[in-house]
Each structure stands twice: as structure tokens, then as C-alpha cells.
Amino acid sequence: MPTSATRPPSVPWNDLEEGHFIDLDQVRQGLGSVAPRVDVLPLIQVDSTNQRLLEWDTVPSGFCLVAQSQTAGRGRQGRSWHSDALGSLTFSLKWAISRPPSQWSGLALAVSLAVIRAFTLRGMAQGIGVKWPNDILRHGKKLGGVLVETAHSPLRDDLAVIGIGLNLQPSLPTASNISQPISTLSDQGISLPERSLLLGTLLHELVRMLDEFSRDGFAPLITEWHEHCVHLHHPIELHFPAQPTIQGICAGLTPQGALIVKTSAGEQVFHGGEISLRMESV
Ligand code: BTN
Numbered sequence: 001m002p003t004s005a006t007r008p009p010s011v012p013w014n015d016l017e018e019g020h021f022i023d024l025d026q027v028r029q030g031l032g033s034v035a036p037r038v039d040v041l042p043l044i045q046v047d048s049t050n051q052r053l054l055e056w057d058t059v060p061s062g063f064c065l066v067a068q069s070q071t072a073g074r075g076r077q078g079r080s081w082h083s084d085a086l087g088s089l090t091f092s093l094k095w096a097i098s099r100p101p102s103q104w105s106g107l108a109l110a111v112s113l114a115v116i117r118a119f120t121l122r123g124m125a126q127g128i129g130v131k132w133p134n135d136i137l138r139h140g141k142k143l144g145g146v147l148v149e150t151a152h153s154p155l156r157d158d159l160a161v162i163g164i165g166l167n168l169q170p171s172l173p174t175a176s177n178i179s180q181p182i183s184t185l186s187d188q189g190i191s192l193p194e195r196s197l198l199l200g201t202l203l204h205e206l207v208r209m210l211d212e213f214s215r216d217g218f219a220p221l222i223t224e225w226h227e228h229c230v231h232l233h234h235p236i237e238l239h240f241p242a243q244p245t246i247q248g249i250c251a252g253l254t255p256q257g258a259l260i261v262k263t264s265a266g267e268q269v270f271h272g273g274e275i276s277l278r279m280e281s282v
Contacts, residue, residue: 011056017044019068023196030200034207038093040064040199047072048081049092050149050163057153059094064203066091073165076134076147077241077274087169089195093162093206094151098214101150101157105271106218106257108134108148109225111162114209115144116228118202129230132250132259132275136166137230140277143167162210164202168195219255226252231277236261238273246270 022042028035039062046052049065051074067090073081083090097104112130119125127139134146144166151159212221226232231250238246238261248263259270 011058016046018042019044019066021068021195022066022199023194026194026196027200027203030197030202031204031207032200034204037062037207038064038203040066040203042066042068045069045071048074048163049090050074050147050161053092053094053161054149054151057151061094061096061159064091064093066199074147074163075145075165081145081147081165083165084167084169087167089164089166089168089199089202091164091199091202093203095160095162095207095210096156096158097160097210098158099217101160103217104148104150104160106221106253106255107160107162107213108146109253109257110209110213110218110221111146111148111164111206112136113221113225113228114205115146115164115166115202117209118198118205121205122198122201128228130225130228131230131277132253133257140230162206164206168198217255218257222253222255229253231275234277237276238270239276240273246273250275 019042022040024040027040031038041064043065046065046067048070049067051072052065053059053063067083069085070081070083070090073083073090075081097107109130109132112134115136116125116128116130119128128143129137131137135142136144144164147163149161149163150157151161153159232252234250236248236250238259246261246263246268248261251260251262251267253259254269259273261268261270
């Protein structure tokens with residue numbers, strides 16, 4: 001990774017101000033051995049880091065955009081995602097996945113695990129867990145989320161845009177966009193390593209995870225995901241926009257990352273939906 005941020009060609013940079021809220025030397029320290037494979041550009045404000053990487057089709061695999069703030073941050077299922085200038089870590093990575101998009105169903109789950117691995121490396125994993133499909137929780141409250149999108153290009157179909165949003169400090173999101181209690185790292189007494197070092201560590205674990213996923217898919221990661229899953233073997237409700245809510249016991253994930261629920265009608269497999277859980281049970 002070069003010392004100064006690289007601006008890829010053919011991108012309208014005029015309205016974009018480079019930010020100094022990220023120390024690229026510290027990012028490189030966190031990136032370690034994968035530093036030559038990643039290029040990080042910090043910007044003061046964008047609409048959405050995911051949207052920029054989707055639209056900037058000249059930006060290569062390995063390019064990471066980190067924004068101090070987003071004006072139109074996106075969450076799953078069409079929700080918006082609020083990130084605060086000081087309180088959040090908000091970034092997206094473009095990455096070539098060596099398997100067709102039809103086999104990406106477990107990719108967002110693998111990315112959540114990479115976040116858990118990074119927190120573990122930095123000694124920040126106490127009370128942390130994952131909620132299907134791609135929420136990061138701490139003590140049952142949402143700490144962050146993952147949004148994976150496909151970068152459609154006439155030339156190739158293997159580029160994913162992987163967005164991660166984390167609430168680091170208690171200048172809280174306004175919660176209007178988030179349908180569950182929010183946690184931050186520092187309001188739970190977690191000492192934060194330097195934000196840039198954390199970003200580098202997250203990217204290091206993400207790149208290693210993307211290599212694993214490209215090679216083997218999600219199936220070998222099931223056991224690790226189950227270890228961190230906050231609702232495995234617990235009662236859950238699964239909500240859908242236009243279907244009745246499903247109630248049952250979470251029985252784990254399939255090798256493709258779908259959710260298995262034991263219901264009164266037997267075991268059923270779900271590829272979408274929004275879980276709510278009874279917090280006293282996790
Ligand atoms: C969710 O939990 O709904 C997923 C939230 C993902 C938010 C991140 S922040 C960086 C990237 N840019 C976006 O617009 N969204 C993702």
C-alpha cells in the first residue's frame with residue numbers, strides 16, 4: 001500500500017475532499033502481510049462508500065474507501081444507515097471473488113466472521129456475537145452491520161463491494177434507520193485501539209477471509225459461525241415484508257449459509273428474513 005492514498009483514474013474527484021482522520025501508516029501496520037493487496041483512500045464525506053465503489057467501475061479489486069461521514073449510507077433491505085463523523089468506522093472494499101455470484105450466498109456471513117476475528121485479535125471480542133445474516137452484536141445490541149453488493153460490469157461479474165459500518169463511540173446514530181437496540185464499543189467499556197489500526201486489522205482479516213471464501217466457500221466456516229451465533233438453539237421469530245412471521249428454534253445454518261428453523265411444521269430452511277430474538281434467551 002502506498003504511503004499516500006491513490007486516486008484511481010476516471011473518477012470525478014473534484015467534489016471529494018481527502019480526509020486526515022485516518023493514519024495510513026497505522027492502517028498499513030494493521031494490514032501486515034496483505035498490505036500490498038489493499039489500497040485505502042480516506043474521504044471526508046461521500047453519499048455511500050458502497051455506492052461510490054459500485055459506480056466507479058475503473059476502481060480495481062483491493063480498493064478500499066473509508067468515509068468520515070456518509071450522506072446516504074445504505075443498510076440491508078433498503079434501509080438507510082446513519083454514520084457519525086466521530087463515532088463510526090464506515091468503509092467498503094471492492095474485491096474479486098474467485099467463484100460465481102450464484103455461489104456468494106454465505107459471503108456476508110463470512111465477512112461478519114472476519115469482523116469477529118479482527119476484534120478477537122485486538123482484544124475487543126468480549127460479549128460479541130453474530131446474528132443471521134450479517135449483524136454484529138455486543139450483549140444483544142447491534143454494534144455494526146455488513147452490506148455485500150455485486151458490482152455489475154460489462155467486463156467481469158466477479159467483483160463484490162463489501163461495506164462494513166461499526167458504531168465505535170457513543171455519538172449515537174439516531175436509530176430511525178435501525179430496527180433494534182444499538183450498542184457502541186466505548187459505551188460498553190471497551191478500550192479502543194487507534195481507529196486506523198483497527199481499520200487495518202479489519203482489512204487484514206477481511207482479505208484472509210475472502211481468500212478462504214474464494215477457495216472453499218462458506219461450508220468450512222459453519223462451526224466458527226455457530227460458535228459466535230447469539231441465537232443458535234434459541235427461540236426466534238423470523239419476519240418477512242409480505243409473509244406471516246415464522247416462530248421456532250434456530251437449528252443452525254446450511255453449508256450455503258441459509259437459516260434452519262425448527263417450527264411446529266418441522267424443520268424449514270430460509271434464505272431471507274429478519275430475525276428478532278427474545279433478548280432474555282441469549
Ligand atoms: C445493515 O446492518 O443493514 C448493513 C449496514 C452496512 C453499512 C455500511 S457503512 C459502509 C457501507 N456503505 C454503505 O452505504 N453501507 C455500508
